[in-house]
Amino acid sequence: MTKMPDSNVTDGRTDGCALQVLTLGLGGEIFALESAQVREVLDMVELTEVPGARSFVKGLVNVRGKVVPVVDLKTKFDMPALPPTEDSRIVVIEVSRNGEDSMVGVLTDRVLEVTELPQATLEDVPRVGMTWQPDFIRAIGKRDGDFVIVMDIAAIFSSEGPGGRRKTQP
Amino acid sequence: MTVTTADPAATYRQEAAELLAQLEETLLDLESSPDDQELIGKAFRALHTIKGSGSMFGFEAVAAFTHHVETAFESVRSGRFGVTPALISLTLSSLDHIRGLIDAPEDAARPEIEERGAALLAALADIVGGAASGAGSAPPALIPSPPGERKTWTVTFRLAENAMYCGTNPLLLLEELRALGECAVTALDDRLPGLDEMDPAGCYLGWKVVLTTDQPRTAIDDVFIFVADDAQIAVEEAVPLAVAAGKETPSAAPASPPVPSAPPARGESRPSVRVQAERLDSLMDQVGELVIAQARLTQIAAASDDLALRSIAEDVERLAADLRDTTMGIRMLQIGTLFGRFRRVVRDLSQALDKSVALITTGEETELDKTVIESLNDPLVHLIRNAVDHGIESPEERLAAGKPAEGRIVLSAEHAGAQVLITVSDDGKGMDRAAIRRKAEERGLIRPGADLSDSELFSFIFHPGFSTAGQVSNVSGRGVGMDVVRQAINSLRGSIEVASEAGAGSRITLKLPLTLAIIDGLLVRVGAGRYVLPLSAVEECVDLSPEDDAQGVTDETGGRSFLNLRGALVPFVRLRGIFDVPGRAEGYQKVVIVTSGGLRVGLVVDHVIGQYQTVIKSLNWLLDDVEHFSGATILGDGSVSLILDIPHLLKKAQAGHVVTQAS
Numbered sequence: 001m002t003k004m005p006d007s008n009v010t011d012g013r014t015d016g017c018a019l020q021v022l023t024l025g026l027g028g029e030i031f032a033l034e035s036a037q038v039r040e041v042l043d044m045v046e047l048t049e050v051p052g053a054r055s056f057v058k059g060l061v062n063v064r065g066k067v068v069p070v071v072d073l074k075t076k077f078d079m080p081a082l083p084p085t086e087d088s089r090i091v092v093i094e095v096s097r098n099g100e101d102s103m104v105g106v107l108t109d110r111v112l113e114v115t116e117l118p119q120a121t122l123e124d125v126p127r128v129g130m131t132w133q134p135d136f137i138r139a140i141g142k143r144d145g146d147f148v149i150v151m152d153i154a155a156i157f158s159s160e161g162p163g164g165r166r167k168t169q170p
Numbered sequence: 171m172t173v174t175t176a177d178p179a180a181t182y183r184q185e186a187a188e189l190l191a192q193l194e195e196t197l198l199d200l201e202s203s204p205d206d207q208e209l210i211g212k213a214f215r216a217l218h219t220i221k222g223s224g225s226m227f228g229f230e231a232v233a234a235f236t237h238h239v240e241t242a243f244e245s246v247r248s249g250r251f252g253v254t255p256a257l258i259s260l261t262l263s264s265l266d267h268i269r270g271l272i273d274a275p276e277d278a279a280r281p282e283i284e285e286r287g288a289a290l291l292a293a294l295a296d297i298v299g300g301a302a303s304g305a306g307s308a309p310p311a312l313i314p315s316p317p318g319e320r321k322t323w324t325v326t327f328r329l330a331e332n333a334m335y336c337g338t339n340p341l342l343l344l345e346e347l348r349a350l351g352e353c354a355v356t357a358l359d360d361r362l363p364g365l366d367e368m369d370p371a372g373c374y375l376g377w378k379v380v381l382t383t384d385q386p387r388t389a390i391d392d393v394f395i396f397v398a399d400d401a402q403i404a405v406e407e408a409v410p411l412a413v414a415a416g417k418e419t420p421s422a423a424p425a426s427p428p429v430p431s432a433p434p435a436r437g438e439s440r441p442s443v444r445v446q447a448e449r450l451d452s453l454m455d456q457v458g459e460l461v462i463a464q465a466r467l468t469q470i471a472a473a474s475d476d477l478a479l480r481s482i483a484e485d486v487e488r489l490a491a492d493l494r495d496t497t498m499g500i501r502m503l504q505i506g507t508l509f510g511r512f513r514r515v516v517r518d519l520s521q522a523l524d525k526s527v528a529l530i531t532t533g534e535e536t537e538l539d540k541t542v543i544e545s546l547n548d549p550l551v552h553l554i555r556n557a558v559d560h561g562i563e564s565p566e567e568r569l570a571a572g573k574p575a576e577g578r579i580v581l582s583a584e585h586a587g588a589q590v591l592i593t594v595s596d597d598g599k600g601m602d603r604a605a606i607r608r609k610a611e612e613r614g615l616i617r618p619g620a621d622l623s624d625s626e627l628f629s630f631i632f633h634p635g636f637s638t639a640g641q642v643s644n645v646s647g648r649g650v651g652m653d654v655v656r657q658a659i660n661s662l663r664g665s666i667e668v669a670s671e672a673g674a675g676s677r678i679t680l681k682l683p684l685t686l687a688i689i690d691g692l693l694v695r696v697g698a699g700r701y702v703l704p705l706s707a708v709e710e711c712v713d714l715s716p717e718d719d720a721q722g723v724t725d726e727t728g729g730r731s732f733l734n735l736r737g738a739l740v741p742f743v744r745l746r747g748i749f750d751v752p753g754r755a756e757g758y759q760k761v762v763i764v765t766s767g768g769l770r771v772g773l774v775v776d777h778v779i780g781q782y783q784t785v786i787k788s789l790n791w792l793l794d795d796v797e798h799f800s801g802a803t804i805l806g807d808g809s810v811s812l813i814l815d816i817p818h819l820l821k822k823a824q825a826g827h828v829v830t831q832a833s
Contacts, residue, residue: 051749
């Protein structure tokens with residue numbers, strides 16, 4: 001279990017025009033989560049599967065005494081599933097829903113760094129030419145020549161889209 | 171540790187609510203034994219305290235109104251007027267008015283509220299005043315000392331040493347005594363400690379007051395009403411030499427109410443601490459975490475050769491278990507606190523319906539987790555209203571049926587293992603099987619002429635919108651109530667049983683777990699997953715024989731098969747099928763026989779691991795659509811395990827079409 005590296009966050013000035021994010025790899029893409037939402041990063045552990053749960057909910061994990069569901073956003077984004085590697089991590093984030101905060105674990109193929117994306121480099125989401133639903137994306141930034149996709153967590157969890165509710169027969 | 175300062179108004183509200191509840195109970199008791207001086211005194215004291223603290227905390231309207239009610243009771247207490255049903259009714263209404271004033275003080279000035287208060291007071295004054303003028307209509311029960319007669323009393327009192335810390339000012343007490351009549355005050359300084367031991371704010375003095383007054387003895391007792399608990403108070407009548415003429419005075423003194431320094435022997439005044447409910451909840455959470463951490467420690471210690479570690483682990487295990495029991499004990503409340511409210515419900519309802527109904531409660535001392543008690547209020551109100559409205563017949567019908575005119579509703583609570591049984595039974599007309607069946611057929615819930623057991627048939631009354639009442643009264647009949655009961659009991663992980671006999675009455679039994687936070691569980695393995703079954707639902711575990719196993723194997727989705735259990739056929743379902751686990755189990759499988767709501771079903775598991783005490787964690791909203799689980803728990807090795815929702819699984823299994831997930 002590794003705590004969030006705080007050093008990168010605190011040094012340097014935090015000007016209002018930059019978005020502080022944790023970047024992570026999913027499939028071949030680089031995604032970013034706002035670091036304010038991130039609670040901690042866990043090493044991969046055995047998950048407790050929940051029969052009958054939505055397909056993108058991969059199971060439950062114990063985060064210091066709390067039972068936290070772990071989701072695979074690749075299912076949600078319709079990306080091919082990959083078996084976990086030694087780089088795989090669970091990023092525990094805080095999601096607010098109906099005024100109540102709860103924790104959710106996000107499976108990632110690798111965790112990159114905590115960094116700042118200057119507001120100037122952030123672009124709106126193009127409506128076409130995307131392999132995933134534009135609703136799930138807050139903005140697209142650039143970092144060392146690579147595109148970084150900033151996720152909209154609230155939209156992702158409120159949607160029923162691909163990987164949403166499994167159909168149950170009556 | 172954060173200490174929040176309590177809002178004094180909120181504290182007053184809470185205290186007043188408790189006092190009002192106590193007062194309500196006292197009044198209802200008084201209705202059946204109107205001559206009980208102790209009850210009258212109790213009601214008076216409650217009113218007095220509501221008034222006193224009301225004005226202290228700025229609830230002026232409450233204080234003003236209560237003052238008049240108190241005055242009315244004063245004349246009851248002094249014996250000028252006896253307790254009548256009309257007075258009780260009026261006082262109960264006044265109590266509701268006070269409750270309203272406390273809940274919404276901002277509305278107190280609204281004309282309709284003021285009018286209502288004035289009307290109540292006028293009616294009250296009518297009763298009490300009318301009785302006083304028409305002397306003889308209600309013979310005074312007790313006249314300890316008719317006002318006007320001068321007597322001399324010796325009052326000796328010593329306050330508790332910390333009395334001044336508690337805000338008591340002895341000077342005010344002396345002042346009040348002086349107001350009663352001529353006083354000669356002597357200070358008693360025999361307990362004064364040396365200067366070096368003296369706490370400057372301590373109260374070490376006592377006082378002896380020789381008081382000559384025309385007021386009754388009770389007036390003196392009232393002076394000490396707020397300090398009586400901790401103080402030593404003695405009030406004696408000084409026999410004046412002049413009364414040697416042989417009047418009745420000496421014999422009157424022993425007949426007066428008990429001296430307040432000897433509190434009623436009901437054990438009510440045991441010291442207690444008021445704690446916010448949320449703090450108890452978080453304490454319970456933390457103890458839950460501790461139990462989990464301790465289980466992990468025990469597991470690690472058991473695998474280790476280190477004797478010191480093992481002995482520490484054992485100590486921690488014992489301490490954690492004690493702490494858990496104590497914490498759970500703190501959260502336990504007697505169900506009597508809840509039962510008390512229903513007397514009023516039954517009284518008001520039976521009057522409104524012109525029925526005569528007695529509510530008998532037993533097992534008030536049964537303790538239940540406070541969360542459970544709070545959630546039981548609504549379901550029990552519905553069940554009791556139903557019993558009064560639909561169960562109990564009118565007095566004429568009852569007499570015609572050869573029953574006593576007064577109906578009985580028995581509300582009882584008792585422990586049964588890890589469960590509490592709460593029963594509402596009545597001696598009314600019972601449920602109409604034919605009507606329930608007709609309604610169920612009408613609504614397409616059963617095939618016409620289907621063969622149903624009584625318990626299956628009666629369970630239809632819990633269907634939403636199901637009512638056999640021909641007419642919707644303002645009491646019940648809309649078919650909403652019983653659905654509420656079912657939902658509330660389900661959410662408490664309890665079950666309901668219904669029994670009824672035509673002409674003899676109905677009995678509805680609620681079976682509830684003792685606590686919501688921690689359960690004893692049976693850990694089982696199905697495929698690679700480990701699951702917890704609440705032990706309270708488990709009856710026994712048996713091997714699944716190869717012959718039984720052969721049934722329904724072709725139907726891996728968990729088709730209906732039966733097990734012969736000592737002559738009884740018990741249906742069983744395969745959890746592998748329900749959980750969509752591919753492949754077949756290795757070796758002998760086990761069948762865990764579970765029961766709930768009168769249903770008995772076997773659940774086939776790969777392996778029974780053992781018994782565990784588990785702390786229940788609710789599932790995140792991302793999992794609010796999962797069907798088979800009521801929660802999760804953390805096992806000794808730190809991994810998460812799901813808790814099976816037994817009533818849900820049983821219903822699925824009984825219905826014979828277990829839903830499996832399309833994969």
